[in-house]
Amino acid sequence: MKARYFYIAMVVALMSFSAMRYHKLFSPPPYFPKPQYNFKTNPLDSATVELGRALFYDPVLSADNSISCASCHSPYNAFAHTDHPLSHGIADSVGTRNAPALFNLAWQSAFMWDGGVNHLDMQALAPISHPKEMGSSINRVIDKLRKSGRYKKIFIATYGDSSITSSKILKALAQFQLTLVSAGSKYDRVRTGKEKFTPQEKRGYTLFRLNCSGCHPEPLFSTYAFENNGLPAAATLNDFGRYSVTKRESDKNRFKVPSLRNLSYTYPYMHDGRFSTLNQVMAHYSNNFSGNNSLNKFITISSGEKVDLISFLLTLNDKEFVFDKKHQFTKITE
Amino acid sequence: MKWFVFICLVLFFAKAHTQNFLFVPKFNHQSVALDTPYTLQKDTLTISALKFYITNLHYLNKGKVVYTSGKKAHLVDFADSKTLAITEKGVFDFDAVEFNIGVDSLTSVSGVFEGDLDPANGMYWAWQSGYINFKLEGYATNSPGRLNKFIWHIGGYREPFSALRRIMIRCKRQNELVVNIQLEKLFREIDVSKDFNVMSPGSRSIKIADVLPAIFSISQ
Numbered sequence: 001m002k003a004r005y006f007y008i009a010m011v012v013a014l015m016s017f018s019a020m021r022y023h024k025l026f027s028p029p030p031y032f033p034k035p036q037y038n039f040k041t042n043p044l045d046s047a048t049v050e051l052g053r054a055l056f057y058d059p060v061l062s063a064d065n066s067i068s069c070a071s072c073h074s075p076y077n078a079f080a081h082t083d084h085p086l087s088h089g090i091a092d093s094v095g096t097r098n099a100p101a102l103f104n105l106a107w108q109s110a111f112m113w114d115g116g117v118n119h120l121d122m123q124a125l126a127p128i129s130h131p132k133e134m135g136s137s138i139n140r141v142i143d144k145l146r147k148s149g150r151y152k153k154i155f156i157a158t159y160g161d162s163s164i165t166s167s168k169i170l171k172a173l174a175q176f177q178l179t180l181v182s183a184g185s186k187y188d189r190v191r192t193g194k195e196k197f198t199p200q201e202k203r204g205y206t207l208f209r210l211n212c213s214g215c216h217p218e219p220l221f222s223t224y225a226f227e228n229n230g231l232p233a234a235a236t237l238n239d240f241g242r243y244s245v246t247k248r249e250s251d252k253n254r255f256k257v258p259s260l261r262n263l264s265y266t267y268p269y270m271h272d273g274r275f276s277t278l279n280q281v282m283a284h285y286s287n288n289f290s291g292n293n294s295l296n297k298f299i300t301i302s303s304g305e306k307v308d309l310i311s312f313l314l315t316l317n318d319k320e321f322v323f324d325k326k327h328q329f330t331k332i333t334e
Numbered sequence: 335m336k337w338f339v340f341i342c343l344v345l346f347f348a349k350a351h352t353q354n355f356l357f358v359p360k361f362n363h364q365s366v367a368l369d370t371p372y373t374l375q376k377d378t379l380t381i382s383a384l385k386f387y388i389t390n391l392h393y394l395n396k397g398k399v400v401y402t403s404g405k406k407a408h409l410v411d412f413a414d415s416k417t418l419a420i421t422e423k424g425v426f427d428f429d430a431v432e433f434n435i436g437v438d439s440l441t442s443v444s445g446v447f448e449g450d451l452d453p454a455n456g457m458y459w460a461w462q463s464g465y466i467n468f469k470l471e472g473y474a475t476n477s478p479g480r481l482n483k484f485i486w487h488i489g490g491y492r493e494p495f496s497a498l499r500r501i502m503i504r505c506k507r508q509n510e511l512v513v514n515i516q517l518e519k520l521f522r523e524i525d526v527s528k529d530f531n532v533m534s535p536g537s538r539s540i541k542i543a544d545v546l547p548a549i550f551s552i553s554q
Binding site for chain 1: 442446453454458492536
């Protein structure tokens, strides 16, 4: 009987230990919703996250060893590509979309501006294979990694054997990206009672809740659904967003709603980076948008209110996340 | 002699204890080899690649499932002879087989897998996630494609363009079931001079997917 209690105690201890481990690598605040990502199929593990980090910063993923994930998703830009309306890949090829910021990915179930990728594990296959991004293929990446003594050691350390497969590569990349949780902004500190909004931020918060929170609800500041915000399709790009995936007329010009966190780090804005300042974005929503769209009204606010709204939006900047050394490049020792 | 009889018996029982499901591509009644020209009506056709997924293979008896294949997804690749048969260990009575041509939607949205479903097998779309259920590539004199090439990558799991097809074929119990893939039926139904490049989910993919169940038959 005693032995039985001992075993139960052991199991409970083990379970709480594994829960602690989970929390160490992925610890969203309690007011975040339940993640979409199924961690059971890819349980987080420190060594795997580190392998994912090494791969994320390694240009070995591209055809000519020139472009890494971080080339277009820099940690200092909340993993977006500041200053480039459209991102550029191998041989200075310019793509058709603005590189989205990478954070709070565990709460998303469709990736890319059109949601064409249906699982975080599979996402990396897209940039790896795109001729204007990394111009490679998962098979070429596997071949290159197999020839690398450094990766052989890392794979043995991580998985206990040296076999290098697409599943291991993709799951490791997903694990690193799952740890990119942005929840350390002033907004979050206000939410947890550690700080207070200024009167201007408070006014902005009220305006935000009135005008923006339908598509950008707290605390993630996005529904991650696909909406048409009234931007006319850019003539040279012929990008109709969600339509290319579903072929539904009603999905024309719908793009994934981005989060409003970290806006100061992620300019320019919109799927094609057509706006470089938040003032331009405000102008679009208050008077400029056209045609069919999912917004049911213009945002009618005065120029003073725009300043208030922007001051609230700036409280969503997460400096702690952007400068977190855990997410930055690290040289893996041989 | 004694030993010979013994070995023969062992071989006989060993064989009797496995159930083989073997795929053979054909043009009319002729077996097809890769990279070899065949004449079909007024067209000359050469197949350079034929790969497809067979999933959720069930053996049925009087309408009830009597055996579920241990391998959930099997990738048949005619360039790799090891993949042409699905082998089960065990003996069971059956009067029909049932299987999917392609990968179901749940598997398609469940992330990365190893083995036959590994995205490195060239049967996965990176920019519009999902498996290619059926891949047929080759050359047809009637194809307006470059060098007369035609490329059919049939797949997609989202409605209304779900390309997965499940079929049931009645058959007599045999240790080795030979499944013919009658490619001529595809070329009779699909005009290669019009649909020579099909590489994404959509209505053209569905048009070809709708023909697929009819090209599988069991010879007895």
